Amino acid sequence: MYRIGELAQRYALKTDTLRFYDKHGLLKPSSRSQSGxxxxxxxxxxxxxxxxxxxxxxxxxxDIAELxxxxxxKANVSCAxxxxxxxxxxxxxxxxxxxxxxxxxxxxxxSSACCGGPESAEHCSILEALESxxxxxxxxDLTNYSSQHxxxxxx
Amino acid sequence: MYRIGELAQRYALKTDTLRFYDKHGLLKPSSRSQSGxxxxxxxxxxxxxxxxxxxxxxxxxxDIAELxxxxxxKANVSCAxxxxxxxxxxxxxxxxxxxxxxxxxxxxxxSSACCGGPESAEHCSILEALESxxxxxxxxDLTNYSSQHxxxxxx
DNA sequence: CTTGACCTTGGATTAAGCTCCAAGGTTATA
DNA sequence: TATAACCTTGGAGCTTAATCCAAGGTCAAG
Numbered sequence: 001m002y003r004i005g006e007l008a009q010r011y012a013l014k015t016d017t018l019r020f021y022d023k024h025g026l027l028k029p030s031s032r033s034q035s036g037x038x039x040x041x042x043x044x045x046x047x048x049x050x051x052x053x054x055x056x057x058x059x060x061x062x063d064i065a066e067l068x069x070x071x072x073x074k075a076n077v078s079c080a081x082x083x084x085x086x087x088x089x090x091x092x093x094x095x096x097x098x099x100x101x102x103x104x105x106x107x108x109x110x111s112s113a114c115c116g117g118p119e120s121a122e123h124c125s126i127l128e129a130l131e132s133x134x135x136x137x138x139x140x141d142l143t144n145y146s147s148q149h150x151x152x153x154x155x
Numbered sequence: 156m157y158r159i160g161e162l163a164q165r166y167a168l169k170t171d172t173l174r175f176y177d178k179h180g181l182l183k184p185s186s187r188s189q190s191g192x193x194x195x196x197x198x199x200x201x202x203x204x205x206x207x208x209x210x211x212x213x214x215x216x217x218d219i220a221e222l223x224x225x226x227x228x229k230a231n232v233s234c235a236x237x238x239x240x241x242x243x244x245x246x247x248x249x250x251x252x253x254x255x256x257x258x259x260x261x262x263x264x265x266s267s268a269c270c271g272g273p274e275s276a277e278h279c280s281i282l283e284a285l286e287s288x289x290x291x292x293x294x295x296d297l298t299n300y301s302s303q304h305x306x307x308x309x310x
Numbered sequence: 311c312t313t314g315a316c317c318t319t320g321g322a323t324t325a326a327g328c329t330c331c332a333a334g335g336t337t338a339t340a
Numbered sequence: 341t342a343t344a345a346c347c348t349t350g351g352a353g354c355t356t357a358a359t360c361c362a363a364g365g366t367c368a369a370g
Contacts, residue, residue, distance in 0.1 A: 003316080003317075004316095004317075005315090005316065005317080014358080014359070014360095015316095015317085016358070016359055016360075017357085017358065017359080019318095019319095020357070020358060020359085024357095033317095033366095035317080035318085035365075035366055035367085036317080036318060036319095036365085036366090037316090037317055037318080037366080038317085038318095053254055053257070053258060054258065056251070056254050057213075057251065057254050057255045057258050058212075058213040058251075060356075060357090061356075061357070062356090082265075083266055086262050086265050086266045087266055089262060090259065090262045090263065090266060093255055093258060093259045093262065094259065095211075096211065096212065096213075096255055097252060097255050097256065097259065099208055099211045099212050100212045100248055100251055100252050100255065101252065102208065103208060103209065103212050103248060104245065104248045104249065104252065107241050107244060107245045107248065108245065110237075110241050111238055111241045111242055111245060158346075158347075159346095159347075160345090160346065160347080169328080169329070169330095170346095170347085171328070171329055171330075172327085172328065172329085174348095174349095175327075175328060175329090179327095188336090188347090190335075190336055190337085190347080190348085191335085191336090191347080191348060191349095192336080192346090192347055192348080193347085193348090215326075215327095216326075216327070217326090
């Protein structure tokens with residue numbers, strides 16, 4: 001069992017952050033000491049670990065809470081519902097991975113084009129690198145993102 | 156040349172967002188009409204495209220501004236400096252890709268374990284899926300095992 | 311039995327990234 | 341020429357995710 005300060009230190013967080021997660025239902029300590037101190041066990045630590053990893057991959061705390069809620073009320077939720085939610089998040093993740101790989105390739109191109117010497121970086125441009133990138137097969141996604149659903153009436 | 160509303164619509168943004176990017180130096184329109192309207196050209200659109208993709212991969216606007224600044228003052232910056240910055244971002248990106256792949260595998264495991272039927276989701280737990288995941292490579296620092304399924308004390 | 315490091319609460323503040331509003335100027339179309 | 345749909349500015353307001361503060365309780369060590 002860890003007190004809040006110990007858990008915070010272990011994951012390089014502020015105690016305030018853990019209290020914030022408690023207040024917002026993301027991570028409630030499995031118990032309290034007789035004096036009211038938050039007491040966290042290993043399962044809590046694992047749950048925190050999940051939260052941190054999901055956060056790192058760009059999910060909002062709300063998204064994360066939704067994913068975690070599957071676990072909490074799993075007896076009340078149908079398997080189909082779980083699958084639907086998870087598959088949705090899975091698609092989001094795949095999209096992010098694709099975007100990151102794209103981005104990575106651009107930067108790698110830039111990095112290797114860049115001599116790395118002390119001379120001026122005239123030919124080192126992120127944008128140049130990305131231009132050559134934009135011809136990577138499918139261009140659609142962003143470039144015409146909204147062409148389908150027209151919103152009108154500015155506000 | 157596009158007016159702000161056209162560019163906004165093309166990328167499914169609010170005009171306010173483009174004005175925000177202008178004010179904060181991320182994307183200044185290459186020119187203004189005689190009446191003061193912001194006029195964006197294709198290069199501006201490409202720059203915006205870069206911003207949106209970088210944002211999607213979880214970079215802050217500050218990070219993005221830093222990357223883009225390479226382009227602006229490239230004559231004043233050494234190739235070595237560029238390479239250093241780019242390689243740093245590259246490492247960040249690789250880390251994110253690794254975390255996402257990890258996460259993706261967990262969710263895939265969960266999705267396929269999940270029958271998808273109307274029965275209760277007793278065995279569909281994000282946390283269970285992640286536990287079995289923690290044996291993927293380096294386990295040491297953050298994640299501590301937990302041999303098989305079976306946990307969860309409801310508070 | 312006091313000191314200092316820890317913990318509690320509620321509420322205020324911060325920073326980022328928009329988003330909205332008011333008051334007014336511009337421009338294409340009827 | 342008037343109407344509607346655009347645009348301008350500055351500034352206020354919102355959401356998310358913390359982070360800080362004040363006033364006080366807990367607890368092991370000296």
